[in-house]
Amino acid sequence: VKPGLRRPAAPPSAASAVDAAYREHWSRLVALLATQSRRLDLAEDCVQEAFVTASDRWSRDGVPDNPPAWLLVAARRRLLDRLRTETSTERRLPRLIVEARVAATPFEEVEDRMLEPADGPMADERLRLLFMSCHPALATEARAALTLRFVGGLTVPEIARLLLVQETTMAARITRAKQKIATAGIPLRVPEPDQVEERLTAVLVVLYLMFTEGYSATGGELMIRTELAAEAIRLTSLVEDLLPGEPHVRALRALMLLQHARRDARFDGGGNIVLLPDQDRSRWHADEIAEAVAILEALGRPASPSADDQYLLQALIASEHAAASTAADTDWHTIERWYAELERVTGSPVVRLNRAVAAAEARGPLAGLALLDGLDAQLPRSHQLPAVRAELLLRLGERESAIAWFDRALGLVRTTPERRHLEARRVACVEVTEPGHA
Amino acid sequence: MQYAVLMYDDERQWVDMTPEAGEQLMDQHMRFQAHVYEVGGQILDGHELAPTASATSLRWSGDDVTVSEGPYAETTEQFGGVYVLDLPDLDAAIAAVKILPHHAEIRPVVVPEGAATADAPAADPVGDTFLVLLYGDEEPWLRATPEERDAMYAQHGKFAAGVFERGAAVAGGSELAHSSTATTVRRVGGDVVVTDGPFAETAEQLTGYYAIQAASASAVAELLDRLPGEVTEIRPTISRPQDG
Numbered sequence: 041v042k043p044g045l046r047r048p049a050a051p052p053s054a055a056s057a058v059d060a061a062y063r064e065h066w067s068r069l070v071a072l073l074a075t076q077s078r079r080l081d082l083a084e085d086c087v088q089e090a091f092v093t094a095s096d097r098w099s100r101d102g103v104p105d106n107p108p109a110w111l112l113v114a115a116r117r118r119l120l121d122r123l124r125t126e127t128s129t130e131r132r133l134p135r136l137i138v139e140a141r142v143a144a145t146p147f148e149e150v151e152d153r154m155l156e157p158a159d160g161p162m163a164d165e166r167l168r169l170l171f172m173s174c175h176p177a178l179a180t181e182a183r184a185a186l187t188l189r190f191v192g193g194l195t196v197p198e199i200a201r202l203l204l205v206q207e208t209t210m211a212a213r214i215t216r217a218k219q220k221i222a223t224a225g226i227p228l229r230v231p232e233p234d235q236v237e238e239r240l241t242a243v244l245v246v247l248y249l250m251f252t253e254g255y256s257a258t259g260g261e262l263m264i265r266t267e268l269a270a271e272a273i274r275l276t277s278l279v280e281d282l283l284p285g286e287p288h289v290r291a292l293r294a295l296m297l298l299q300h301a302r303r304d305a306r307f308d309g310g311g312n313i314v315l316l317p318d319q320d321r322s323r324w325h326a327d328e329i330a331e332a333v334a335i336l337e338a339l340g341r342p343a344s345p346s347a348d349d350q351y352l353l354q355a356l357i358a359s360e361h362a363a364a365s366t367a368a369d370t371d372w373h374t375i376e377r378w379y380a381e382l383e384r385v386t387g388s389p390v391v392r393l394n395r396a397v398a399a400a401e402a403r404g405p406l407a408g409l410a411l412l413d414g415l416d417a418q419l420p421r422s423h424q425l426p427a428v429r430a431e432l433l434l435r436l437g438e439r440e441s442a443i444a445w446f447d448r449a450l451g452l453v454r455t456t457p458e459r460r461h462l463e464a465r466r467v468a469c470v471e472v473t474e475p476g477h478a
Numbered sequence: 479m480q481y482a483v484l485m486y487d488d489e490r491q492w493v494d495m496t497p498e499a500g501e502q503l504m505d506q507h508m509r510f511q512a513h514v515y516e517v518g519g520q521i522l523d524g525h526e527l528a529p530t531a532s533a534t535s536l537r538w539s540g541d542d543v544t545v546s547e548g549p550y551a552e553t554t555e556q557f558g559g560v561y562v563l564d565l566p567d568l569d570a571a572i573a574a575v576k577i578l579p580h581h582a583e584i585r586p587v588v589v590p591e592g593a594a595t596a597d598a599p600a601a602d603p604v605g606d607t608f609l610v611l612l613y614g615d616e617e618p619w620l621r622a623t624p625e626e627r628d629a630m631y632a633q634h635g636k637f638a639a640g641v642f643e644r645g646a647a648v649a650g651g652s653e654l655a656h657s658s659t660a661t662t663v664r665r666v667g668g669d670v671v672v673t674d675g676p677f678a679e680t681a682e683q684l685t686g687y688y689a690i691q692a693a694s695a696s697a698v699a700e701l702l703d704r705l706p707g708e709v710t711e712i713r714p715t716i717s718r719p720q721d722g
Binding site for chain 2: 179
């Protein structure tokens with residue numbers, strides 16, 4: 041996972057111990073050091089150096105009994121060295137604002153608490169980083185990047201690759217966001233209870249953005265982006281652990297699990313998209329679906345959904361697909377009903393498009409086409425709108441029209457797998473059309 | 479931390495304001511001020527500005543200056559007032575600003591090392607208070623060497639000395655941190671929306687301001703020849719009885 045940390049000479053146990061410690065503790069260590077030094081950059085550097093030292097020492101001397109405590113001591117030593125030798129300019133840099141109560145905790149006590157498991161009460165260090173990274177005073181795109189960096193522990197080049205941004209652009213974006221945090225006084229703190237609710241929305245948006253970035257995987261980036269979706273699920277369950285019983289967090293995790301469960305069936309060996317009805321359902325991850333369904337059963341059906349319930353509504357839709365053993369068994373009437381609710385609470389034209397697809401399945405192509413009416417002005421650049429219209433027209437036998445709408449869709453599509461799919465569909469209509477003309 | 483709260487509104491809404499609406503506005507400001515003190519903060523400075531029609535703008539090009547009536551930029555919302563607050567962090571500043579019935583930009587204030595928060599005001603007020611708004615391109619400052627920065631601060635020191643020499647007074651002022659560290663609080667319908675960045679994305683940004691006590695706006699304009707910067711706007715302030 042962290043190629044820079046692997047040493048070829050290291051026995052596998054030491055290398056994997058470093059990897060495991062990185063995944064579990066990197067974020068906590070940065071949070072602890074940032075709290076004590078009130079300097080985010082310095083904390084990052086010192087923790088990184090501690091891991092480099094660890095990969096060397098652990099392979100030579102063996103893995104210590106308590107890897108996180110070992111790392112904390114090593115990182116803290118680096119921190120004290122750096123603070124002693126820093127220039128007066130560095131000393132004048134704006135400091136991170138941290139809770140006085142937390143900053144005043146003696147180091148020995150912090151070290152003792154590193155013995156506690158990562159999912160114990162000390163895990164709220166990561167929560168502090170998450171809420172700092174998702175602060176509303178930061179640009180939305182910076183929030184996602186900072187969350188991946190500080191909570192996910194990804195490197196800047198990795199984040200640049202995952203979010204499809206130039207590495208220099210991403211480095212500048214993260215640097216600017218870190219400057220804003222220090223200069224504007226965005227605190228490293230879990231917000232007050234009355235602020236958590238409004239902040240939580242931004243946190244969930246970032247987590248879902250992270251997930252969909254991974255989910256809408258294309259071509260060559262397929263592998264790495266599946267990993268991003270998995271990381272988003274991991275972080276969401278962390279938030280769920282820290283805010284137990286919060287229904288929107290649970291609904292979001294159920295939604296992610298249901299969508300992610302289909303990952304192995306969504307593309308064929310050649311990297312071509314396999315649509316939901318054609319997917320091999322035996323390749324869906326049944327355990328993940330079962331976990332999501334259990335969450336949804338516990339949450340219950342919303343009596344009168346509001347905008348806050350959009351993850352729940354999407355999860356209920358996904359669970360209907362998951363419940364059908366074959367595509368033909370899908371309960372499209374229920375799905376159409378949830379889409380109608382989702383459209384009502386979001387007002388989103390994209391939701392309307394999906395609702396039209398469900399209506400066509402439930403009640404026939406004309407019902408779907410009627411719902412597409414008036415969407416063109418709202419989705420002028422969508423290739424999906426003309427593609428859906430083409431499919432529905434084709435079902436009505438309107439081949440000439442269908443070809444024309446596929447052409448419109450091909451003029452708007454941007455990713456290679458989707459283009460290949462549309463071309464194949466267009467060819468299919470021509471092939472059906474030709475004999476009629478002959 | 480010190481934060482400048484720059485308030486923006488469409489100033490036309492104040493023109494035909496009923497006395498009741500005016501009182502409600504004052505009440506909201508009183509509630510805001512009470513909140514800041516309740517949470518252990520302080521209000522270090524505060525000014526309400528007269529409408530932009532009363533502004534005088536000065537634009538320098540080398541030693542030449544062009545003086546014009548009106549604000550330096552025509553915008554849909556106008557800068558109408560400023561508070562400088564001392565609060566623990568940005569969350570506390572946002573919570574306070576949400577009480578105000580205005581759009582607002584929250585900018586960290588650059589506090590000079592070891593210096594008092596502001597120059598002491600003159601013992602006797604000399605005339606009215608005018609705000610001198612310093613607008614400029616922020617890029618050169620970012621690139622400046624320590625020597626260039628020192629020279630700039632020395633020019634400001636000379637300006638302040640000159641103000642006192644000519645019988646006026648510096649009653650307050652703040653240097654604002656770079657606009658990229660700004661946070662904007664907008665009122666959209668009944669909601670409050672917090673976003674990253676300054677209120678207006680313009681080529682020239684407000685980099686700081688002085689509160690000057692002087693006999694008239696033209697007297698203030700005469701003082702400004704020693705001040706570095708490209709554009710300055712002079713705005714009369716409105717003093718209210720309860721301000722003391």
